[in-house]
Amino acid sequence: MLGAEDYKKRRLAYLIEKGQPGEAVTAKGWVRTRRDSKEGFSFIELNDGSSMKNLQIFVDKTVPGYEDVVKHLPVGASIAAEGELKESPGKGQRIELVAKSITVYGTADPETYPLQKKRHSFEFLREIAHLRPRTNTFGAIARVRNAAAFAIHSFFQARGFMYVNTPIITTSDCEGAGHMFQVTTLDLAKLAQLKNAKGEFEVDYTQDFFGKKASLTVSGQLEAEIFATSLGDCYTFGPTFRAENSNTSRHLAEFWMVEPEMPFTDLEGNMDIAESFIKTVVTEVMTKCAEDLDFFNQWVDKTVIETLTSIRENRFERVSYTEAVDLLTKSGKSFEYPVSWGIDLQSEHERWLTEEHFKKPVILYNYPRTLKPFYMKCNDDGKTVRAMDILVPRIGEIIGGSQREENLETLKQRMAEWNLPEAEYWWYLELRKYGTVPHAGFGLGFERLIQLLTGMTNIRDCIPFHRTPKNAEF
RNA sequence: UCCCUGGUAGCUCAAUGGUAGAGCGUCCGACUGUUAAUCGGCAGGUUGUAGGUUCGAAUCCUACCCGGGGAGCCA
Numbered sequence: 001m002l003g004a005e006d007y008k009k010r011r012l013a014y015l016i017e018k019g020q021p022g023e024a025v026t027a028k029g030w031v032r033t034r035r036d037s038k039e040g041f042s043f044i045e046l047n048d049g050s051s052m053k054n055l056q057i058f059v060d061k062t063v064p065g066y067e068d069v070v071k072h073l074p075v076g077a078s079i080a081a082e083g084e085l086k087e088s089p090g091k092g093q094r095i096e097l098v099a100k101s102i103t104v105y106g107t108a109d110p111e112t113y114p115l116q117k118k119r120h121s122f123e124f125l126r127e128i129a130h131l132r133p134r135t136n137t138f139g140a141i142a143r144v145r146n147a148a149a150f151a152i153h154s155f156f157q158a159r160g161f162m163y164v165n166t167p168i169i170t171t172s173d174c175e176g177a178g179h180m181f182q183v184t185t186l187d188l189a190k191l192a193q194l195k196n197a198k199g200e201f202e203v204d205y206t207q208d209f210f211g212k213k214a215s216l217t218v219s220g221q222l223e224a225e226i227f228a229t230s231l232g233d234c235y236t237f238g239p240t241f242r243a244e245n246s247n248t249s250r251h252l253a254e255f256w257m258v259e260p261e262m263p264f265t266d267l268e269g270n271m272d273i274a275e276s277f278i279k280t281v282v283t284e285v286m287t288k289c290a291e292d293l294d295f296f297n298q299w300v301d302k303t304v305i306e307t308l309t310s311i312r313e314n315r316f317e318r319v320s321y322t323e324a325v326d327l328l329t330k331s332g333k334s335f336e337y338p339v340s341w342g343i344d345l346q347s348e349h350e351r352w353l354t355e356e357h358f359k360k361p362v363i364l365y366n367y368p369r370t371l372k373p374f375y376m377k378c379n380d381d382g383k384t385v386r387a388m389d390i391l392v393p394r395i396g397e398i399i400g401g402s403q404r405e406e407n408l409e410t411l412k413q414r415m416a417e418w419n420l421p422e423a424e425y426w427w428y429l430e431l432r433k434y435g436t437v438p439h440a441g442f443g444l445g446f447e448r449l450i451q452l453l454t455g456m457t458n459i460r461d462c463i464p465f466h467r468t469p470k471n472a473e474f
Numbered sequence: 475u476c477c478c479u480g481g482u483a484g485c486u487c488a489a490u491g492g493u494a495g496a497g498c499g500u501c502c503g504a505c506u507g508u509u510a511a512u513c514g515g516c517a518g519g520u521u522g523u524a525g526g527u528u529c530g531a532a533u534c535c536u537a538c539c540c541g542g543g544g545a546g547c548c549a
Contacts, residue, residue: 032510033509033510033511035506035507035508035509035511036506036508037505037506037507037508038504038505038506039506039507041507041508042508043507043508043509045509045510054509056508056509058507058508074500088507089507090507090508090509091507091508091509092508092509093509110484110499110500110501111484111500111501112484113484114484114485116484116485116498116499116500116510117499117510118485118486118498118499118510119485119486119510120485120486121485121486123541123542124485124486126541127541178547178548179547219549240549242547242548242549244475244546244547244548245475245547246475246546246547246548247475248543248544248545248546248547248548249542249543249544250548250549251547251548251549252549255549256549257549258549336545346545346546347544347545347546348545389549396548396549397548397549398549399549400548400549443549444549445548445549446549447549448549449549458542469475470539470540471540
């Protein structure tokens with residue numbers, strides 16, 4: 001049985017960082033490139049995804065199969081190289097593996113293998129999402145995504161938050177966050193026929209799997225509130241589904257969302273934890289994925305590291321919606337959509353605030369109540385709710401949250417304003433009826449965080465397999 | 475969903491109504507303790523799909539499909 005360290009030692013990252021000259025090792029991975037010498041030796045760059053760096057394998061003609069196999073190893077072939085680590089006489093790497101034998105697991109026909117040892121466009125790679133993790137960029141994105149996910153759990157676990165799994169399938173019809181994907185076992189072809197035959201047709205959901213209309217969740221918040229008001233600080237981290245026909249570089253139909261929910265916490269406390277949350281995750285990823293970030297900074301976005309450093313080190317600007325409207329109207333800037341109190345801020349307004357005016361993340365709070373969902377706590381002014389959005393340069397809204405309305409009567413009143421049926425939310429209302437407490441929480445779009453961390457401009461490249469309108473390949 | 479823009483060789487792109495080209499990659503050869511190596515050569519295309527206009531269409535028109543940028547919706 002292998003111990004934890006033994007597993008790490010099998011990876012090329014370990015050999016490249018910690019391998020010592022003289023060690024006998026076997027390296028396994030995929031060929032990134034091969035360079036031959038007429039003198040009778042070849043260099044193979046081997047990568048197994050554990051690191052940005054490749055391990056250089058030195059193979060000379062005495063290795064069995066050199067002429068027939070090694071000299072024809074194509075990009076993408078999977079091999080094991082057994083031999084001894086030596087200090088590298090060449091530039092660019094500390095050590096290399098001098099091979100005694102090469103085992104080929106699988107070759108990759110260069111006539112048809114789509115990956116070449118040159119840069120490909122992200123759009124092209126998106127069409128071969130089953131192979132793109134083998135590239136530098138997508139390997140790095142995967143490592144950053146992994147490190148960020150781990151950092152998120154660490155952040156909350158270190159603070160005593162409980163990880164809660166909220167349901168993926170929900171029957172509360174109107175969570176208020178956009179169109180939902182319907183889940184059904186009813187035979188749609190039959191339903192369509194019935195409708196044709198009778199003209200008018202109403203679906204009888206009592207015949208459906210759950211006995212009522214069901215959908216994929218658009219948010220775990222309402223359920224997270226149940227746990228927050230019984231077990232204390234908690235968070236969800238799971239998939240979320242929105243059936244909006246959004247075709248942008250910032251939207252996915254299936255994405256991952258982090259939603260902490262905290263009892264005995266007000267809007268201030270919510271902003272405090274959200275800010276330290278982002279800073280901690282950014283710091284953690286900068287530490288653990290330094291090499292990957294250097295790569296992004298060089299090839300993807302020359303300002304990524306600067307941006308992340310600035311996020312880590314500066315206090316987020318906290319501005320009320322009213323103040324923001326004031327700043328925008330006094331900016332002298334002519335916006336396509338004019339600004340006035342009560343309007344929803346447009347992308348151009350958000351960008352002006354984060355990219356031009358403050359040049360750092362901005363927390364906007366106390367929005368007009370007409371703009372925000374029913375569950376957000378009303379301020380005493382009667383006009384605003386205790387909402388807060390965190391906007392970051394380039395991406396826009398990365399976090400949306402609020403203090404929740406804990407007063408039963410006010411909440412009912414708000415639901416009436418939105419024409420929401422109380423019966424559908426009976427359990428949500430009972431949280432206010434029995435032992436209600438002030439509480440707050442927020443939602444973070446995980447892929448938008450990955451965009452921020454990597455500098456990747458399209459969110460479709462920040463999730464292994466993207467689901468967007470007209471696309472559910474792989 | 476709306477606006478703009480694009481779809482030509484394996485990849486990235488040229489060719490604005492008149493014989494479809496280049497670079498990179500592949501393959502072959504030369505050269506080198508090499509570094510996305512370098513140099514030479516060969517091969518490689520029913521121009522997204524379906525119609526239309528024209529003597530002639532990659533090029534103009536229509537519809538559709540798909541990509542990119544922006545907007546809305548939001549995370």
